[in-house]
Amino acid sequence: MSRWDSPLAIDVESNGLQWTVGPFPGLPAAMRFVSEHLGDTDRYRHHYRPLTAPDEAATRLHHSAGGLFHTPSRHQREPLEVDLRAAIACHHGDPGEDPHSDGLYAHLDLHRPWHLDLADPECWEHDCEHPRHPDGTCTIPTHHVVLCRHCTPTDTTSGGESAGDPYPECHVTWPCSPVLALCASFGITPPGTAQPHQESNP
Ligand SMILES: [Zn+2]
Ligand SMILES: [Zn+2]
Structure with a gap:
């Protein structure tokens, strides 16, 4: 999946405020939102933020499956x-x-x-x-x-x-x-x- 058809959010900033809008099912929907609600003014700064589904993230992050960062697990709390x-x-x-x-x-x-x-x-x-x-x-x-x-x-x-x-x-x-x-x-x-x-x- 590319950014085109994977879920994403839009970060919007203005006057020191920042908020995240989403999820959108893919870039076309997010771009539509931008052109309808943000693009007609120079007041907002925005960028697109890819989202990862929890299941997929769990697989990528899990230590016993190699994990993205090869981190050992904390096997007990303090x-x-x-x-x-x-x-x-x-x-x-x-x-x-x-x-x-x-x-x-x-x-x-x-x-x-x-x-x-x-x-x-x-x-x-x-x-x-x-x-x-x-x-x-x-x-x-x-x-x-x-x-x-x-x-x-x-x-x-x-x-x-x-x-x-x-x-x-x-x-x-x-x-x-x-x-x-x-x-x-x-x-x-x-x-x-x-x-x-x-x-x-x-
Ligand atoms: Zn030394
Ligand atoms: Zn602290």
């Missing part, structure tokens, strides 16, 4: 996430039962822990003075960090090897302040650090 979800369920209901609790679950899902093994940039770039393995790589082990997946900005501009990596200048440790705010509201004491876990089948 104990703190489990406690927070239980507290939300106790006060407001299980997922899907209540808009209020769903808002909180969605917030928690955004601010989920991100386990990473990081090397110092100099070691990664072979610029350090540390002892070397026979293949030239640094022998200093990587260190494990747990960052917030949402709060920690990632490199989306430089391209190349560091694309998608967290900026070293802005590592936001998980639990981040939004998660800590939830903890405070529900009277949950966060542990000192998140529990490291072993990745299976990376």
Whole structure:
């Protein structure tokens, strides 16, 4: 399927406001909408955004099927996430039962822990003075960090090897302040650090 006959949405911007209109069944329908409602004024800026059906996205993203980004799954939630979800369920209901609790679950899902093994940039770039393995790589082990997946900005501009990596200048440790705010509201004491876990089948 091409963009011509696959579903898409239109992002419309004006005066700092942005909203997404759709889905449209394909480009012709979306273009018709633009010419009827947007094209007769220079007030709006728009672009087309391809949409992927949930079933197709699930296949593409699923880790055991290779996944688009070859990411191992988180095979368990952190104990703190489990406690927070239980507290939300106790006060407001299980997922899907209540808009209020769903808002909180969605917030928690955004601010989920991100386990990473990081090397110092100099070691990664072979610029350090540390002892070397026979293949030239640094022998200093990587260190494990747990960052917030949402709060920690990632490199989306430089391209190349560091694309998608967290900026070293802005590592936001998980639990981040939004998660800590939830903890405070529900009277949950966060542990000192998140529990490291072993990745299976990376
Ligand atoms: Zn966060
Ligand atoms: Zn090194």
